[in-house]
Amino acid sequence: MPKKLYSDIYDTLKQEINKQVYQPRNTLPGEEELASRFDVTRNTVRRALKELQSDGLVYAVKGRGVVVLEPIRDDRVIFQAENKEGFEALRNFPQNKFIQRLATDVLTFEEVEIDEELEKLTSFNSGDIAYYIERLRLFDGKALAVDNSYFRKNLLGDMNREDAENSIYEYIRENSLFKIAAERSTTTVESATKRDLQVLDVGDMNCVGALTKFVYTDTGRLFEHTQTRYVPNHFSMVDFKSF
Amino acid sequence: MPKKLYSDIYDTLKQEINKQVYQPRNTLPGEEELASRFDVTRNTVRRALKELQSDGLVYAVKGRGVVVLEPIRDDRVIFQAENKEGFEALRNFPQNKFIQRLATDVLTFEEVEIDEELEKLTSFNSGDIAYYIERLRLFDGKALAVDNSYFRKNLLGDMNREDAENSIYEYIRENSLFKIAAERSTTTVESATKRDLQVLDVGDMNCVGALTKFVYTDTGRLFEHTQTRYVPNHFSMVDFKSF
DNA sequence: GAGTGGTCTAGACCACGGT
DNA sequence: CCGTGGTCTAGACCACTCC
Known part of the structure; x- marks a missing residue:
């Protein structure tokens, strides 16, 4: 039961990145494409993407696309x-x-x-x-x-x-x-x-x-x-x- | 020469907060009001406000308004x-x-x-x-x-x-x-x-x-x-x- | 109930990268 | 050139706070 669309999209994409559906150094599908996939506006997709970006999972480059960043390992996080x-x-x-x-x-x-x-x-x-x-x-x-x-x-x-x-x-x-x-x-x-x-x-x-x-x-x-x-x-x- | 509207608004509001035009613990004018003042949409105002918020200058409360936070003094920032x-x-x-x-x-x-x-x-x-x-x-x-x-x-x-x-x-x-x-x-x-x-x-x-x-x-x-x-x-x- | 911010839509135009 | 993301508009409806 989706209450916030952008946060559902965020969760979905985050999972798919973790599962390597989208791999490091590749780009995600375009915003337009994601919008039609989730049946929302581009704005709503963008909001989810922005959240992923502030998590450090992806980075958006104008003219190229949204790039998946390579992960980092760190143990001692408390x-x-x-x-x-x-x-x-x-x-x-x-x-x-x-x-x-x-x-x-x-x-x-x-x-x-x-x-x-x-x-x-x-x-x-x-x-x-x-x-x-x-x-x-x-x-x-x-x-x-x-x-x-x-x-x-x-x-x-x-x-x-x-x-x-x-x-x-x-x-x-x-x-x-x-x-x-x-x-x-x-x-x-x-x-x-x-x-x-x-x-x-x-x-x-x-x-x-x-x-x-x-x-x-x-x-x-x-x-x-x-x-x-x-x-x-x-x-x-x-x-x-x-x- | 405004290239990015939201960033102009951000700068203006930031200055006004520093000059105490808007004082700590008071709220800023409503988003609608700011929108008409700067002659932009509410969305654009919201974007500027979001930036102010991530700077730690204001905080938005649903139903009440955008509150100016009390400043902090810190010397040793390098x-x-x-x-x-x-x-x-x-x-x-x-x-x-x-x-x-x-x-x-x-x-x-x-x-x-x-x-x-x-x-x-x-x-x-x-x-x-x-x-x-x-x-x-x-x-x-x-x-x-x-x-x-x-x-x-x-x-x-x-x-x-x-x-x-x-x-x-x-x-x-x-x-x-x-x-x-x-x-x-x-x-x-x-x-x-x-x-x-x-x-x-x-x-x-x-x-x-x-x-x-x-x-x-x-x-x-x-x-x-x-x-x-x-x-x-x-x-x-x-x-x-x-x- | 009036006013606030939060979410979302459906468009538009632009700047940039790669072909 | 086309496709990408970046900015912006003009609406709409909702959730919340306060009186």
Whole structure:
């Protein structure tokens, strides 16, 4: 029962590329031809193709056609699911073989008032009340990451430590507080702090990866600032750009 | 002289957002209204809006409108331009204050045949001939990054060390060999290798950031594999996702 | 119910690549 | 030249949010 035509077409073509019906370095059938095959307009086909392109599966060349790109192998992908729902989502990620080997430990749960220093860090407004939550992420019992999160309290309402132990996004959904609209993140490598050495199993390493994330609600309000600090050699993030 | 309507609209709206004509947490005028203002169809306006959204400037909510997101401040952005054209492009990046403090040193330039081990690393085909180029990236005389690159020779033709010392993308353009279509990259943090310690000014650090990049031509052929290894605390990469 | 963005159609013309 | 993808128009109907 097709609800969105373009997304059905996207799924179909994606499968066919995976099954090598269309092979790397060959072109897909023309947009016109695909349009008549799926019995839709060219525009709708184009939309599906655009999605495939932003996945990094194909690339369109004017005058030549839509080219299937050669695939890449990568093993260590974990962080790829580190979108939107945070670490907790990794456990439910279908393609994730690591389910049940992940665990979370809430180290700190407290309310803080945003002062000037925190304002710079979080981009929250000075004077706001925020929850500060420090969560340790365990993989096979090893402490591989810490999340340092600030959530605006006036958007979350009264929350307790148990809510933080489960998925906070679950909590938001259940109480239907608001919707997540978007997130901006920056990735860096930094020296390990004393706290990092205390809580993380960094071994001999003296630095960590840092993923700093700002999350917005659908009214355009910044409501979460999280910095995930993770030990080297265990995470990777993937990206695709087309020109 | 407007060539692409949607991109003019995009530019105009972007400016107006920066000038706070439309302020954070407020909505833009409706799509219909914008369409009549710019004298185009709603579709064309939507296209411009979509671009603004993928920049992370606005977010569209069905039934409410297009919301302007609160901005984020980030200083250390260098790697943001690390798209497509590689390190050399940073020097020409207009918003980059670091021009002329960057330099490149070609450490290694040689031809190699892809064996099984290199096939795994680069995704090139076994038996191919490739240029292996190791370039040191200096900032104020400090060695902050090394690029380990493989380029398929049959796509590049005969290239010499001087070409590598300048921008290789420049070389491709000048000889109009082909066009760059897309790139896939993965970001990780890894233990520093002996080579890293040898060539990079890592100081006390014993790990590095690694950006592994696969670059495709417009015929869908993989032609470059580059791993950039960089010292901590000097680089950041930004990303935006909307849901 | 009025207004918003989301999806889709059925056309048109253009720029580009390959013959 | 023909076929490709890129841009754009002028409509339509739907789903959603807010009052």
